[in-house]
Amino acid sequence: MTYVEEELNSQPECWTRAAAEAAGHAKALPAAGERVAIVGCGTSYFMAQSAAALREEAGLGETDAFAASEFPRGRAYDRVVALTRSGTTTEVLDLLGALKGRTRTVALTADPDTPVMAAADDVVVLAYADERSVVQTRFATTALTLLRAHLGLHTEAAVADARTALAAELPEGLVDRTQFTFLGRGWTVGLANEAGLKMREASLSWTEAYPAMEYRHGPISISTSGTATWMFGEAPDGLAEQVRDTGALWVAGGLDPLAELVRAQRLAVAVAASRGLDPDRPRHLTRSVILTP
Numbered sequence: 001m002t003y004v005e006e007e008l009n010s011q012p013e014c015w016t017r018a019a020a021e022a023a024g025h026a027k028a029l030p031a032a033g034e035r036v037a038i039v040g041c042g043t044s045y046f047m048a049q050s051a052a053a054l055r056e057e058a059g060l061g062e063t064d065a066f067a068a069s070e071f072p073r074g075r076a077y078d079r080v081v082a083l084t085r086s087g088t089t090t091e092v093l094d095l096l097g098a099l100k101g102r103t104r105t106v107a108l109t110a111d112p113d114t115p116v117m118a119a120a121d122d123v124v125v126l127a128y129a130d131e132r133s134v135v136q137t138r139f140a141t142t143a144l145t146l147l148r149a150h151l152g153l154h155t156e157a158a159v160a161d162a163r164t165a166l167a168a169e170l171p172e173g174l175v176d177r178t179q180f181t182f183l184g185r186g187w188t189v190g191l192a193n194e195a196g197l198k199m200r201e202a203s204l205s206w207t208e209a210y211p212a213m214e215y216r217h218g219p220i221s222i223s224t225s226g227t228a229t230w231m232f233g234e235a236p237d238g239l240a241e242q243v244r245d246t247g248a249l250w251v252a253g254g255l256d257p258l259a260e261l262v263r264a265q266r267l268a269v270a271v272a273a274s275r276g277l278d279p280d281r282p283r284h285l286t287r288s289v290i291l292t293p
Contacts, residue, residue, distance in 0.1 A: 002280045004202065008137040008265045012162045014129045015145040015154075022149035028106045028122035029150045032060045034078035039068045041091055043136040043197060044083035044143075049190030051081075051147045057186055058151050065190070068092045073099075081147075082107045085131065085139045086288035087114025096120050108143045133280050135201050137265050140194065141258055148258075161259035170263065171251055175270050178226040180205055181219065181248075182264065183212040183239075188232035188257045195230065195264035202279035203271035212236050223248040230264065232257045 022029075030036045036055065038048035045067045052065035066072070068082070068091035080103050084092045087109040096119040099105050107120035110130035117123055129142035148154040180199050184192035189211050196209035210219055213236055215229075220242065223229065227248035231240075235252065243250045253260040272279040 002269065002278070003131070003133040004135050004137060004265075004279045005269055007131045007133055008262060008269070009166055011138045011141055011262055012159045012166070014126075014138050014142040015159050015162060016156075017128060018126065018142045018146040019149040019154045019159075022146050022154075025124050025146070026150065028124055029147070030055070030061065030063075030079050030081065034061050035076070036061060036063045036079050036081065037066060037071065037075075037077045038063065038081045038083065039066050039071055039092065039095060040083035041068050041089050043140045043194055044085065046190045046194035046197065047083055047140050047144045048081075049193065050187045051144055051190075053187035053190065054148060054151055054153060058153060060151060068095045071095050077103055079104045079106065081105075082116070082120060083140075083143055084108070084116055085110045085136060087111045087116035088288045092116070093119050108146065110139050134282055135198065135268075135279055137198075137262075141261060144258065158256040158258055161255040162262050165255055165259040165262040166266070168263075170267055170270060171249070173249065174228055174251065174267060175274050177228040177249060178206065179222070179224075179228070180207045180267075181215070181223070181227060181229045182207065182209040182232065183215055183229065183235075184209070184232040184257070185212050185234070185236070188253075191232045191257050191261050192230075195232070195261055198265055198268040199271065201282045202268035203275060203277060205268075205271055212239060215239065216242065220246065230260075232260050 040048045048065040052063040055063040105120045106122040107116045129139045182192035182195040192209040196207040199205040199207040223246035225247035229243045230251040231253045
């Protein structure tokens with residue numbers, strides 16, 4: 001079993017622990033009514049998108065998400081939350097340094113022995129969700145679970161659905177598809193983006209991700225019998241039928257959307273195996289992007 005398989009299989013336990021610890025981190029995490037930005041790079045940026053949408057949808061305050069390199073440094077926020085598994089990513093550390101003494105910052109990380117510990121005003125360490133693999137799975141979903149729990153939006157049903165996602169067979173014929181499209185709405189757009197990234201990283205697949213209502217505005221034109229279109233959350237009326245009419249395989253997201261991401265992680269590993277690829281050694285990637293000054 002690869003590192004990434006071992007790590008993705010441990011997610012239900014990680015989520016349960018994160019949810020139980022959320023109350024203890026309440027002072028470090030955004031309070032209701034604060035104007036907040038959530039930042040990250042790669043997978044962490046997509047988790048930031050989901051967390052920001054969840055917080056706004058819950059009416060807890062204006063919340064934006066940015067790639068750390070694209071943060072608008074002239075804009076005022078009450079608090080900036082940085083997601084960084086390694087604690088060493090250059091863009092995140094640069095941003096935290098620039099905000100020091102000006103904006104309250106908190107970092108969610110997996111490694112307590114990294115520069116982010118001094119760079120942020122507050123740090124939440126999820127060491128039990130750290131990973132050996134380059135391809136992120138459990139840290140990303142555990143960090144998002146912690147934030148969901150802090151917002152009062154986590155339930156044990158999500159953990160139960162994650163166990164189902166790990167145990168159930170993938171849809172027949174899914175692994176053999178040659179193009180994968182992931183769709184989301186609201187907070188699940190970030191999850192769709194992350195599912196696409198997992199497929200690209202682990203299996204070198206042709207993948208795309210869109211807000212579901214945008215899919216009909218052009219992207220559906222590339223759908224064929226070799227396409228799988230996977231919905232995270234509730235689909236817009238009529239979209240499933242339109243996708244099936246193209247010959248594509250429609251995958252309905254019946255589980256908690258974060259558990260659907262676990263299923264997509266499994267798909268990425270399965271497609272990698274079918275193509276003779278090692279998902280623990282993705283092409284051109286390292287665990288953390290550290291730029292030379």
